[in-house]
Amino acid sequence: MNQTPPSEHESRITIQGVEIALGFPDEFKFEWIGQRDVMDQLLAAWLVIDKNDIPLNPRLVGKPGVGKTTLAYAAAKQINKPVYIFQCTMDTRPEDLLITPVVDKSGGIRYVASALVTAMIRGGVCILDEANRMSEKSWASLAPLLDTRRYIESIVAGLKVSANPEFRICVTMNDDASTFEIPEYIHSRLQPQIFLDFPEAEEEKRILRENLPFLDENIMDYVVSFLQRAHASNENYTIRDGINIARYAAKRISSLKGKAEAKNLLRQAIIMTLGDEALAYISDEN
Ligand SMILES: Nc1ncnc2c1ncn2[C@@H]1O[C@H](COP(=O)(O)OP(=O)(O)OP(=O)(O)O)[C@@H](O)[C@H]1O
Ligand SMILES: [Mg+2]
Structure with missing residues (x-):
């Protein structure tokens, strides 16, 4: 299942004979100020320290507006990786997270990779933002990506896509009430939990x-x-x-x-x- 990553400028890639359009990274001027400890924790979780090691999938937790998205973005930039933000909602379907079929001008089907799959292919960082707004059904499709297998399976495109070894993921979650319970098998794949508190x-x-x-x-x-x-x-x-x-x-x-x-x-x-x-x-x- 090894795929050669596309060059930075290529906007499509062919995997197992299927052409997939890739997304573009998010570019912001987000800087992280203060609270060095949480930045260090996040970067350590992403480190790979041996050829038999894999990165962890950290989860940033804290009140709305406390800086979760900013921290994840700034950490990714600190290690010079392109960042792809996927905004999760209650309506996020498994195929939205992975690969979506789109009808093109000629009436044929085109496959478009999500921010997550683009990051997996390019070896960037995906921020699954406000991920606890997603239903269990969408989470289920991520189980193999978040353990040692590191791949996703797109039923829609009939493909398995392996994550580039450089790929990293970070999930942010609000602790407000308007969200779904996350299933236990997903909780156990989203570790460590990094808590953000109010700054001094x-x-x-x-x-x-x-x-x-x-x-x-x-x-x-x-x-x-x-x-x-x-x-x-x-x-x-x-x-x-x-x-x-x-x-x-x-x-x-x-x-x-x-x-x-x-x-x-x-x-x-x-x-x-x-x-x-x-x-x-x-x-x-x-
Ligand atoms: N330590 C920090 N350094 C720089 N900016 C910060 C920091 N903490 C918060 N901010 C600023 O506060 C605002 C809110 O931050 P952010 O959007 O990252 O919060 P959040 O925890 O992701 O919120 P939500 O849960 O609503 O998505 C942003 O404008 C961000 O720039
Ligand atoms: Mg946020």
Whole structure:
């Protein structure tokens, strides 16, 4: 089942006589700031330390917006691999994950590889993002890929595709309630679990600065102290909420040009982003 990987510029490959169109990598400027430990854990899981060794399939777990997708992407870039993100949903079908038949202009069938299969063929990294939104049926098709066999079987295209030895996978999962239970045989194939927690104040400020480099220092301090108070109460507000609050407040402050007090606009941005409940975490000192 050995396949020669296509060159970076080739957009199709023939496997067992079947031509398959490949996808393109995702290109973002995601940088990982702070929390070195989780980055090291992820990179170690992907390492291959002997000719008889294989990489692990780590799972990043944490609240929405805590940085799971960003970490997986930044780690893949750190080891210079192309990254292919597959966004999982409740409607993801097994063939969407693997190879989909598409009717072409001449009425014939064309086979198109998913982000996952493209990463397997090219030897890149696949991020199965928000994977616990997927049903058990879709997970089942991944069982051989996630153990020592490292292949998938596409029923639709009638093919087995082996993963390139350079292929790595990382699965991200939210711990919110609107998701499926993952079957035990899949849980045991998605190890280790790496837990992401809220960053410290100083790191949170650096993350805000990285995302919004034009932001005024006072807005940044205000938002960070709001977030830290919310984290201390184990509230689900994350850096993504902080970025949205700060971005909106900065726009309002800029558009009103001194006609309203910045603090009031920040307060308003918090309410408009997170609702009245968030007022509990605004301190009088701000
Ligand atoms: N350590 C970090 N370094 C850089 N950016 C970060 C970090 N943590 C969070 N962010 C920023 O916070 C935002 C949310 O991060 P991300 O989308 O990775 O979270 P997530 O955990 O994948 O969320 P979801 O569960 O909703 O998919 C992004 O804008 C990201 O840039
Ligand atoms: Mg994400």
